[in-house]
């Protein structure tokens with residue numbers, strides 16, 4: 001393939017990438033985590049750099065056909081006439097791609113020369129992680145890095161899960177918890193390889209923003225660099241649609257600086273078509289990422305996201321009442337029922353029912369007993385306490401209050417009647433319970449509804465209209481729900497998988513309601 005007259009290097013790289021992608025199969029792309037950035041996105045990412053200087057040192061790890069570095073160099077040359085020399089270091093491991101990449105680089109160099117700018121390119125055909133493994137050694141000394149640090153690092157890194165025995169996981173263990181995705185290791189290394197005031201511009205899945213698996217990564221990454229900007233693509237399908245990547249994608253721009261800036265700019269677009277006209281908002285940094293928090297979640301709120309969630313909910317016509325399901329508040333007000341409450345199980349003359357408090361209700365799991373002073377585990381079954389008791393059947397228990405630190409506003413746990421031998425159970429007043437008054441809730445309904453309520457999708461929706469931490473039964477009664485058969489199907493899938501973890505159940509729920517963003 002030859003460049004067209006006057007063609008920009010990034011456009012040539014883009015065409016080379018499209019042609020190469022057509023020549024390799026899906027398996028090859030998957031194994032290499034290879035999805036090339038469309039030139040429009042490359043230009044958008046390049047525009048994030050505010051670098052100025054006469055020489056610049058750039059890194060493009062996992063460079064593909066170098067569309068990103070080409071777009072960046074074009075942008076830098078356009079915006080800074082003092083720029084005279086550019087050093088580019090690029091990593092690429094796909095041997096078949098190398099000749100094509102060399103074509104791209106050769107065109108870029110000549111294009112630069114024609115503008116009197118010297119572009120020096122070092123192409124490393126090495127694994128980016130292994131080549132820089134020394135960066136992850138204990139010493140936090142920048143000079144322990146094997147290569148000279150960079151002014152700008154721009155990347156669309158490979159995305160795929162690495163197995164725990166992968167050597168790259170071993171070398172990167174300081175940023176790894178469980179099965180890591182290779183892209184996060186690329187990000188962590190890049191953060192390390194930046195000069196002071198250096199800029200990092202990455203496009204990746206947004207999965208690192210939350211969740212336990214990425215917690216150590218977030219800690220490492222955001223302690224090294226300061227987030228300036230994030231751009232979200234609201235439509236999963238549009239970003240890389242020519243490669244059918246159904247990922248929630250985010251572009252971030254960070255700067256290595258010792259004093260964090262107080263604000264973050266968050267923008268969003270549906271996809272490529274409206275990229276030139278993104279929705280832009282500025283947020284206090286502390287609302288976006290709280291480095292003092294335990295989880296260090298990166299919140300990326302956008303109006304489009306909320307809009308999409310609202311649209312989805314509006315399209316649903318079902319709700320609890322229509323499904324003949326009720327929600328009520330636990331009848332046991334502890335201080336009024338003290339006479340019946342028991343701390344220990346006493347076998348013999350008295351019969352006891354388990355008593356569930358707010359602290360027993362966790363997402364997707366009812367943790368009982370939990371020993372806590374003043375929070376008895378049982379309620380005595382006797383004539384006078386009967387009005388306070390519920391028949392031992394299947395329920396969903398839902399907290400009526402969340403705390404500000406809770407990840408979710410809705411915290412629901414399944415209760416199955418075989419949990420206890422007792423004919424009755426006790427539910428304390430800070431807990432709501434969901435049940436079917438005529439008939440009973442099937443297991444798949446309990447699990448499905450529980451998963452849905454705990455899902456991030458519902459959390460987003462809930463936060464749109466609920467500015468406080470209360471979860472009222474009235475709101476729940478009226479809240480739109482997916483079709484009952486979908487809820488049951490979700491329940492069946494979770495039961496079959498036997499994985500009731502919030503991560504898994506959330507994933508299952510989200511799969512049903514694509515393309516709405518829910519993380």
Ligand SMILES: C[S@@+](CC[C@H](N)C(=O)[O-])C[C@H]1O[C@@H](n2cnc3c(N)ncnc32)[C@H](O)[C@@H]1O
Pocket residue numbers: 017032033034035036037061062063064065066067068091092093094126127128129155156157158159
């Ligand atoms: C998602 S693609 C992006 C390519 C290019 N940066 C772009 O934006 O179009 C990631 C690239 O990284 C390469 N790659 C995969 N693993 C790598 C590794 N360990 N070290 C260096 N490059 C790698 C792949 O072959 C692929 O070309």
